[in-house]
Amino acid sequence: MIDPDLEQFAEDLSAYLDDELSPEQRRVVESKLLASPEARKLLEDLQATSQIITALPRHPAPPTVIQDLNSHLERTELLAGFDEAETTVVTNRPGWFPRLSLAAMITIVAFGGWWMMTTPASSPTKPRKNQFALAEKKNPTKDPKNSSDRVFQNTTKSTLASKNPKAKRETIDTASVETKLAAGVTPRALRAHAFVNEPIRLEIPVRFEHEQAALLKKLSSKLTATSAKDLATGDPTNELVTGAFFYRGRPGVNFGNGSKSQILVRVTRSQLDKVLQEVQNSRHASSMSLKAGALTLKGTSKVSNTLTMLASPDGINEASDSGRTDAQEKILDDVLVSLGVDPSAFRQPATPAIAPADALTLADDSKEESPFIPPTPGNKVATARKYRRSRSTARNQPPQETTGEVATANAPMTVTPQTRKKSRETYLTFIIEIPITKPANKPGNKKKTPSNRNSNKSK
Amino acid sequence: MNRRPIHRRAEKHAAQDARPTAQEDVQLIERIKSGETEAYGELVNKYQDRLFNTCWRISGHLEDARDLTQEAFLKAYEKLPTFRDQSSFYTWIYRVAVNLALSHRRTNKRRRLIIGDQAAGTQAEQLAERATQSKDDCPDQVADQAELQQTIAHALQELDDQHRAVVVLRDIEGFGYEEIAEILEIPQGTVKSRLHRARMTLRAAILPSLRPEQAQS
Numbered sequence: 001m002i003d004p005d006l007e008q009f010a011e012d013l014s015a016y017l018d019d020e021l022s023p024e025q026r027r028v029v030e031s032k033l034l035a036s037p038e039a040r041k042l043l044e045d046l047q048a049t050s051q052i053i054t055a056l057p058r059h060p061a062p063p064t065v066i067q068d069l070n071s072h073l074e075r076t077e078l079l080a081g082f083d084e085a086e087t088t089v090v091t092n093r094p095g096w097f098p099r100l101s102l103a104a105m106i107t108i109v110a111f112g113g114w115w116m117m118t119t120p121a122s123s124p125t126k127p128r129k130n131q132f133a134l135a136e137k138k139n140p141t142k143d144p145k146n147s148s149d150r151v152f153q154n155t156t157k158s159t160l161a162s163k164n165p166k167a168k169r170e171t172i173d174t175a176s177v178e179t180k181l182a183a184g185v186t187p188r189a190l191r192a193h194a195f196v197n198e199p200i201r202l203e204i205p206v207r208f209e210h211e212q213a214a215l216l217k218k219l220s221s222k223l224t225a226t227s228a229k230d231l232a233t234g235d236p237t238n239e240l241v242t243g244a245f246f247y248r249g250r251p252g253v254n255f256g257n258g259s260k261s262q263i264l265v266r267v268t269r270s271q272l273d274k275v276l277q278e279v280q281n282s283r284h285a286s287s288m289s290l291k292a293g294a295l296t297l298k299g300t301s302k303v304s305n306t307l308t309m310l311a312s313p314d315g316i317n318e319a320s321d322s323g324r325t326d327a328q329e330k331i332l333d334d335v336l337v338s339l340g341v342d343p344s345a346f347r348q349p350a351t352p353a354i355a356p357a358d359a360l361t362l363a364d365d366s367k368e369e370s371p372f373i374p375p376t377p378g379n380k381v382a383t384a385r386k387y388r389r390s391r392s393t394a395r396n397q398p399p400q401e402t403t404g405e406v407a408t409a410n411a412p413m414t415v416t417p418q419t420r421k422k423s424r425e426t427y428l429t430f431i432i433e434i435p436i437t438k439p440a441n442k443p444g445n446k447k448k449t450p451s452n453r454n455s456n457k458s459k
Numbered sequence: 460m461n462r463r464p465i466h467r468r469a470e471k472h473a474a475q476d477a478r479p480t481a482q483e484d485v486q487l488i489e490r491i492k493s494g495e496t497e498a499y500g501e502l503v504n505k506y507q508d509r510l511f512n513t514c515w516r517i518s519g520h521l522e523d524a525r526d527l528t529q530e531a532f533l534k535a536y537e538k539l540p541t542f543r544d545q546s547s548f549y550t551w552i553y554r555v556a557v558n559l560a561l562s563h564r565r566t567n568k569r570r571r572l573i574i575g576d577q578a579a580g581t582q583a584e585q586l587a588e589r590a591t592q593s594k595d596d597c598p599d600q601v602a603d604q605a606e607l608q609q610t611i612a613h614a615l616q617e618l619d620d621q622h623r624a625v626v627v628l629r630d631i632e633g634f635g636y637e638e639i640a641e642i643l644e645i646p647q648g649t650v651k652s653r654l655h656r657a658r659m660t661l662r663a664a665i666l667p668s669l670r671p672e673q674a675q676s
Contacts, residue, residue: 010655010659011651011652011655013655014651014654014655014658015636015651015655018629018635018636018654020635020636020651041670045662045666045669045670046658046659046662048669049611049658049661049662049665049669050630050658052604052607052608052611052665053611053615053626053630053631053661054630054631055604055608056516056608056611056612056615056631057608058508058512058631059511059512059515059521059524060508060511060512061507061508061510061511061512061525061528062511062525064525065503065507065511065525065528065529065532066500066503066504066507068525068529069503069529069532069533072529072533
């Protein structure tokens with residue numbers, strides 16, 4: 001217990017220890033220290049305590065600090081100031097493309113596949129490392145030739161000084177979700193990429209912002225199933241989730257513009273049904289359309305059926321037992337071709353070793369590149385698609401051992417018995433867009449304005 | 460900035476405590492603003508160890524400290540365009556980091572504080588290593604020191620957040636009262652009183668070792 005008199009100036013003892021007293025205060029303390037052995041003991045104790053604290057071991061920052069900083073800034077760079085116009089270019093195919101005959105398309109696609117097979121493989125989706133010049137702890141990178149330096153410089157320039165449109169084109173990763181997963185990118189890491197290049201888009205225009213928010217909320221709630229995770233807010237430690245997920249186009253997450261009107265969806269057939277049901281229950285269903293490559297489909301039933309068929313390549317697990325009609329098959333063929341997919345290959349029935357419920361997911365079973373890479377402006381024929389199937393694509397032929405891939409749009413399967421794992425449903429990846437569109441004023445429907453009302457009154 | 464000389468510094472920290480000059484940081488920031496982004500890497504390298512250690516001692520958890528350090532640098536990067544020279548970058552980044560650590564601590568009160576346990580192994584290993592290497596030090600003294608440090612480390616985590624922050628900034632990081640006041644945005648008088656109360660609490664935790672005769676009586 002401290003002497004009450006001592007306690008009064010005890011605070012000054014600590015400050016005296018730290019040399020934080022004025023000269024006058026220091027003199028007062030020193031005179032008291034001379035007069036009081038107890039004060040001297042207390043000072044010694046405080047000094048010893050402080051020294052023990054000072055001597056506590058220090059822990060150096062782990063190297064992951066700067067590595068994670070690099071990753072985050074890389075993500076920021078990928079998404080910062082992303083120009084939406086650039087993304088639309090990819091999905092707007094040249095006008096002549098849709099007018100090619102189906103046979104011509106298949107021929108071109110097949111040629112493209114052969115060409116891809118014979119050219120050295122590239123890795124467009126290979127994840128980049130060390131994009132930024134943030135120096136590692138002991139090995140600072142100052143090589144001006146290092147692309148990471150330029151990327152980081154461009155980031156800073158765009159955010160602090162000026163924008164560099166050229167840098168945006170260099171850094172934007174426009175691969176599709178499936179391409180990335182096939183390349184081994186984990187779902188969590190997908191947050192670093194801008195998936196604005198998904199070839200399938202379900203557009204549901206609304207008139208007002210509150211309608212947009214309401215519909216987004218409803219769809220999100222349907223997608224938030226036990227097996228669905230929002231990458232933006234999901235468990236950051238679970239990098240092994242390759243199941244169904246969705247994530248919204250929020251700023252800094254996965255869309256360059258941070259569009260609030262978009263949801264990137266990767267769902268199983270059953271979850272797709274929930275989404276479609278919710279859309280159909282809303283009053284916006286009649287205006288929805290499906291964009292698949294350069295093709296646009298309108299009409300609630302047509303859109304729903306097409307999406308359902310895309311999610312069920314083998315035709316199994318469809319609710320309707322009556323099967324698909326010829327018209328539906330024709331639509332599906334057109335959509336697949338527009339997406340750069342061989343329709344017959346898409347419909348290849350599963351091998352006997354793969355039960356209907358054992359359909360595979362690309363993410364689970366293949367580390368190979370996705371067969372479907374959305375077309376780029378320079379790739380009018382979508383020749384990036386790969387067909388490595390060695391077996392016949394005829395519908396009823398017996399299955400063969402193969403390592404080929406069914407180059408479907410968004411539910412590719414790798415039929416590789418030796419690597420096949422447990423069964424899972426296939427997934428369909430697409431973007432749901434809910435733009436706000438104001439209806440055009442029809443002639444004669446003059447909008448009432450104050451001046452109009454006044455003129456009417458005056459009459 | 461008019462800095463008062465600081466008396467006590469453990470010799471082992473002398474090299475680390477070579478205080479970076481504010482002018483160097485100003486130059487680095489100017490370079491960053493002009494587009495020379497490698498300079499931010501230099502800033503990160505310069506302060507990450509100190510910042511990490513501070514976040515560790517305040518939050519009480521190594522993993523959290525890593526995240527907090529990263530978050531502090533990210534925040535600083537985002538706010539860099541608006542950074543003015545009213546305060547040094549050093550104290551500014553510390554303010555960001557300490558606020559994050561305190562805020563994190565408040566939202567994770569349920570978590571048991573295991574920094575003492577984390578440190579114990581490290582301390583024991585380090586001290587054991589030193590004991591075997593040093594011919595002058597008595598192994599018993601080394602072990603006592605390790606035990607004292609472990610006790611202090613535990614007691615540090617038991618302190619109130621505000622008091623712990625002051626102790627960490629003063630006794631571990633070596634900031635002056637004025638700098639601590641700037642970092643924590645409190646008056647210097649508050650710094651002084653909190654620091655003293657914290658030291659008295661920590662002193663009580665190790666008093667049996669400091670004053671065995673008092674403990675026995």
